[in-house]
Amino acid sequence: MSEDVTIDMNDPGSWEIAKRYAGLLGPVPSNVSQSIKILWEDHLLSQKKEEVCISSRSFSAVKRIEKSSVLKMPLFFAAQALYKERLTEITEDDMSRALVRVLHPGLFASLLGLIYMHRRYNKICAGEAWDELSKEYILNMEVGFLIGKAAPSIGDAVGVMMGGVRAAALATLLKRDEQSFTGYRNLKKKKLDIFFEHERWQCDHGQIAAFLLRNLGFNFDFMKIAYALRGHEVGELPAELQSWRAAMLLIDGVKNGMDLREVSTASAGITLLPSEKEQMQKDVTNLFEKGSTFGWMFKGSKDA
Numbered sequence: 001m002s003e004d005v006t007i008d009m010n011d012p013g014s015w016e017i018a019k020r021y022a023g024l025l026g027p028v029p030s031n032v033s034q035s036i037k038i039l040w041e042d043h044l045l046s047q048k049k050e051e052v053c054i055s056s057r058s059f060s061a062v063k064r065i066e067k068s069s070v071l072k073m074p075l076f077f078a079a080q081a082l083y084k085e086r087l088t089e090i091t092e093d094d095m096s097r098a099l100v101r102v103l104h105p106g107l108f109a110s111l112l113g114l115i116y117m118h119r120r121y122n123k124i125c126a127g128e129a130w131d132e133l134s135k136e137y138i139l140n141m142e143v144g145f146l147i148g149k150a151a152p153s154i155g156d157a158v159g160v161m162m163g164g165v166r167a168a169a170l171a172t173l174l175k176r177d178e179q180s181f182t183g184y185r186n187l188k189k190k191k192l193d194i195f196f197e198h199e200r201w202q203c204d205h206g207q208i209a210a211f212l213l214r215n216l217g218f219n220f221d222f223m224k225i226a227y228a229l230r231g232h233e234v235g236e237l238p239a240e241l242q243s244w245r246a247a248m249l250l251i252d253g254v255k256n257g258m259d260l261r262e263v264s265t266a267s268a269g270i271t272l273l274p275s276e277k278e279q280m281q282k283d284v285t286n287l288f289e290k291g292s293t294f295g296w297m298f299k300g301s302k303d304a
Contacts, residue, residue, distance in 0.1 A: 018203035021172040022211035025120055032116050035061040036109045036217035043106030043157060052104050062096040074115045075099050077296030106157030113216040114141060114164040121171045129174055129182055137167035140251060142294045143284060147250045150280035151272050154243045162247040169209035173201060194230060206230040242269040254284055
């Protein structure tokens with residue numbers, strides 16, 4: 001299908017189909033969705049006050065994650081890998097409280113959601129196609145994290161989520177119809193084509209990802225989130241979602257082999273400093289030269 005074909009992104013039928021695809025992940029446990037919801041509220045408050053805000057509700061919420069080593073241990077190893085300097089400064093005896101202090105509420109919420117989805121897909125999407133998509137999932141998480149860390153106006157929490165959630169959405173298409181999904185990936189050489197997706201599946205990855213985020217506990221207008229996830233200039237975004245589109249534009253820049261110093265985020269309403277772009281380009285280059293540091297995504301209680 002050619003890109004000049006007009007697609008009604010707000011067609012109710014396509015949203016209903018996307019909702020069903022997101023449902024293939026299965027119901028999200030309340031200890032995960034409620035924790036994410038509370039942590040993200042603290043993240044938004046932190047942004048507003050321009051200081052790290054961790055409420056007693058967040059501490060209580062993350063305690064519920066302690067009971068699941070399959071979720072807790074990757075978060076512990078993430079804290080060690082991503083912010084080791086913060087971890088050494090924490091005197092907290094309670095590991096869950098220490099982790100939220102190290103990762104901060106927003107990054108904790110994003111990683112919790114992405115780890116949970118990745119663990120689920122490991123169970124329900126077996127085979128070579130998922131193995132390949134899994135690697136892309138984790139690599140894009142790391143690219144997004146580096147981009148967000150270098151640019152405070154985007155932030156590590158948004159960067160890592162935008163890096164991973166698109167692959168999470170694609171995994172639902174894989175789960176539903178592996179043959180068609182593999183054909184799509186081969187035909188488009190792994191590039192995304194929302195027009196093709198609507199033709200084949202009657203919805204697109206941005207819509208599916210929006211429902212995945214909602215199911216995880218992120219409280220957003222899911223239609224607006226879908227616009228941000230598509231990256232290009234479709235649909236007006238509220239100010240709080242401009243960083244999401246900016247992150248996606250930069251992540252797509254990396255996927256397309258562009259120098260991040262040359263990628264414009266003006267269409268997202270965000271202008272980055274040259275020093276920020278310089279840092280993210282340096283970090284991403286280092287990632288591809290030296291390899292990923294996100295191996296903790298595969299770790300569990302046996303690695304402790």
